[in-house]
Structures are given as C-alpha cells and as structure tokens.
Amino acid sequence: MGLPSPRLIALDWGTSALRAYLLADDATVLDVRSRPWGIMHLPPGGFPAAFHDTVGDWRDAHPGVPAIAAGMVGSAQGWVEAAYCPCPAGPQELARVVRQVDIGGNAVLHIIPGVEQRGAAPNVMRGEETQIVGALGLDPALRERALLVLPGTHCKWVDIRAGRIERFETFMTGELFSVLCEHTILGRPARAAEPLPAPAWPAFARGVDLIREAGERGLAPNLFLARSLVLNGTLQPAESLDFLSGLLIGEELRVALRNSPADSLVLIGEAALCGRYQRAFAQFGYPDVRRIENVSPAGLWHIAAMAGLLGASASSASPETTP
C-alpha cells in the first residue's frame, strides 16, 4: 500500500488563529499548518488571501479534494455567515445546514454553523460544536449521556444526550481572567513582578478552596482578596495571578457543580488549561476528570462525511455518528 490519499482540507478558523489540516480517511492527519490569521487578524486580501496562502498548494496538488471550516469564520464578522443550528444539535443537524462560500475555480468552502440555544436561557457557540462532534467520534461511550467542559475564553459546559448537544452554558472565565490581569488593579502587582518559571499551584489551590468554602456568597465579595492578600503580605505579587485564576475557575465549578452531575464529566481542550481545571475539579471532589485532545480534525471529518462531501465510502466509515 502507498501513502493514504488526501480526502479533506479541514480548517479550524477562529478569532485569533487559523489551523488547517490535510486529512486522509478516518481523519488521519497528513499535514497541518497554523497561521496567526484569525478573523480579526487577516492578512491583506482578507479571507480569500488567507485561505489560498494557507492551503493553496494542497488544493493544487490534490485537485477536487473538498474543503470545510468551523469556527468564527462563519460568524457575522466571518467570511460568510452560517446561521446558528438550534439545539438539540448533532452531526446530522449540523451537516444539514452547512453553508458554502465560493473560493474560485468552481470550488466552494463549506462552513459549519454554530449552535444556538433558544428559550429562556439563550446561548451560542461557534467552533465548539465541531470539537464536540470530534470528541463523540473519538469516544463513542460519551454519546449516550455526558457533561463536556471546554475551557477557554468562553468556557462551555455542554450536556450531551443521544449523540447531540442538548443544552449548554457559557462561563466567560478565560476572558474575565485576561482583562482582570491586563487592565485592573488586581493584575498590577504581577505585571510589575518577575514572571514565575512555573504556575504557583499552592496559590491557585488557595483561590479554588476559598471560593469553594465561600459557598453561595461566591466570587463577588472575594475577588478583591487578590489585592488585599498582596497588601497584607500573605500572597506574593508574582503568585497573585494564579490565585486569581483559582478564584475564577473555582467560581465556575462552584456554580456548575452545584447539583452534582451524574453524567460522565470530560474536559476537551489544550493540556495546560485543562490541567488547571483538573486540579480544581479534584478540589471539588472529582479527582479523575479525564481529557480528550485533538478533537478538531475528527469533528471536521465527521461533519464533512455527514454532509456527503467524502463520498459513500467515507460517509459509511462513520455510521456511529447516527445515534
């Protein structure tokens, strides 16, 4: 047998970065490229230029290979707006409403929509739906019922039922941490201090425990501790950001775990950030929360297959995506 042949060009195109995969059957990654061209940081020429510069040679070398993308590229500020797919949403529902944008040469880029929760608790995600489809593809045991946690700028807590996104919540923990560090008095001591070579885990754990013990009073009256503990000398300036991280992640877990979830609890995302959540989960009595990684290529592959972009053989290679 020769090398597996390319079957799909798959893009994870978010706000701050663009990652492109060249995939063979079963989402095997043949090649991968990262560019700093998130939708808010495009090169001259905009979306078409970013696309052709990143994957143009793949398209020339493998004519006819389809292309699909997920993430903010389908938002109102994206290349073309792909309207949200309402909950409950799984790969079938998503595949049904994939949008297309002309990329020249009689070809199109398929764009996966985000997911919208309607009703009394309106919510949106865009990009995470594809990671979730990937995770459920990689670990079919999660499909029946699971609680998936995707840390990041806007952390998502997602209830999975029968292979679909049933409902979800958003915690702005990542963005909140970032602006508190960069723009408020809480970040000032650390901004002036020598950065630590490694996270200050005891300070992080102290922040998590403090919020856990605060109970329903929660974060609001305790956030300022990231300053007053530095002022009274019991928290070192350089450690104060890890303490703050512990407060914020602690608040997220305090609220989200209030009614102890019975479902399988799984983290999806990057190792360092998920490691932080794993430590916090352990402090809340969940010591074995595991992590699934590299979910994006699998998700892009599954949705492309469902959308019929990969022909009959590839589509039938993932029959398990139908609950």
Add this chain to the structure above:
Amino acid sequence: MGLPSPRLIALDWGTSALRAYLLADDATVLDVRSRPWGIMHLPPGGFPAAFHDTVGDWRDAHPGVPAIAAGMVGSAQGWVEAAYCPCPAGPQELARVVRQVDIGGNAVLHIIPGVEQRGAAPNVMRGEETQIVGALGLDPALRERALLVLPGTHCKWVDIRAGRIERFETFMTGELFSVLCEHTILGRPARAAEPLPAPAWPAFARGVDLIREAGERGLAPNLFLARSLVLNGTLQPAESLDFLSGLLIGEELRVALRNSPADSLVLIGEAALCGRYQRAFAQFGYPDVRRIENVSPAGLWHIAAMAGLLGASASSASPETTP
C-alpha cells in the same frame, strides 16, 4: 458679622482626581477646586507641585491655616504612606494615626490613613473612611448601627457600630463594569453603536431582575447573556451596557442582601451612580434607600478636629463624634 474665616484646607486626593476645599467652622465650604491630578496623573513636579498649584494662594492668603488630606495620597504610591488603621475605626482612631508630610515653610500636610480589616477576611479602604466619618457627622442617627454602601470603582459595604467602622466588604463592581465595557466582547456592540441620550432603565432593570431570579447561581453563568441577548435580537446594542450594569449591580445586591440586613441602609456618593443603586435596591425589596451627599468636607473637618488641628473651639464643635 463678617464672612466666616477659613479654618482648614481639606483635600480629597484620589487615584484620578484631586479636590480641594477651603473650610470655615462647621465644615462650611468657602471655596472648592478640582484638578485632574490624581496620584497616577500628577503634573511635572509631582505631589508638591500639585499641592502648591492647587491651594498655594489659599495658604498665602490665610497663613497658619492647617491642611489635611484623605485618599490614595496616603497609599504606598502616594506622597507619604499612612499605614492602615485597623478595624474597628472611628474618627478618634483615625485622628490618632494621622501622618505628616513636609510642605515647606515650616508647615505640614496631615494625611489620614486608610482602614484595614484583619483576620480571615482581610480588606482595605482608603478615602472611604473619611467619607464615612463625614456621613456619621451629618447624620448622627446612623452612628449607633447602620449599613453604609459606597458605590464606585471598588464599592464598599460598611457595618457601623457605635460610631465606628466595625467591618466591611469590597465589591469590584465599578472596575469590573469598566473593563468589561472597554476590553471584552460584551462591550463591543455598544462601542459600535450610537450612545444613548439617557440610561436605558428597562434594560438595566432586566439585568437586575435576571440575577435576582437566578438565585445562588448568580452572575457567572449569566454574564454571557449580555452577548447572547444581543445576538438573538432581544437586546439592542446601545442598551447592552445598561443591561450589563444591571447584571453586575444585581449580583452585588444579591450577595450583600442575602441575609436581609436589619440596619439602616444608606448610600453615600455621587447622585447618578447612587440613583442606579437605588433602582436596584427597589427591585430587591428596599424601595426607600436614601443617599447622603457632600460627605468629604465634613469627614475631613471632623478628623482634623479630632486630631487637634482646629484648636479647642472647633474640636468641641463636634463632640458628637465621640460615641
């Protein structure tokens, strides 16, 4: 009788502004000046230049009149550091630890310390202690027992017992609102919209109610609504900041009013911001929370009197500051 004669130069010197009062007996304001020279925005020449430029002519015209200041001018980043006075703290305790800084011509500026809460819930204030002393001077009925709320960058909730600051909490509501508006995705729609001519009170009330009804789940899972309600078209971009303000003030009240306070509840501060809190208080079942204004001159006067800066007559003019 002629005009009352000047007895005190009194400065409210914070992070972003300097306000100077020329006071006669009983804290009567003879003249007032505002400068943009907060301790982080000093003119060339620093603290001495700012001081002399602002009140030098008062000092020349009224030689021997003492000068006193409160606020961040006494912080580690201030003119001279005035170490915190521990709780419980009233005018006597504050007056006892006033610091001095040389201002030339054999004269000094007296600097009022902040207040520190030690123990399990460490906390600090600087500047608010003087406003509180002023409020208790203006309304002696509050001295025995009251709950004072001072909205602002770092909102303070202060328990008063027997004329002194017994304990207090800090909510970073003002600073949080500011950075969320200016630096996060929540502020983006409003930043791009035409500013409203007046606050969008229905949007504000909606935010407050939403948090009140959220109960102990609180703000964390609901903050992102300031985005998803704009995306689903049920909140106008220009109104979204007032909605966000309602969420944040609502969270503060939800936590602080959890155990219904039995004490007199009084707001101290600027009319527009206190008006916002009054509306939120009404939604939480406290329709008659009143406001005390212009407390700074009274506070500076009382502490100066306690510190013996005004001679026997002035000091005895405020015997009621001793519980």
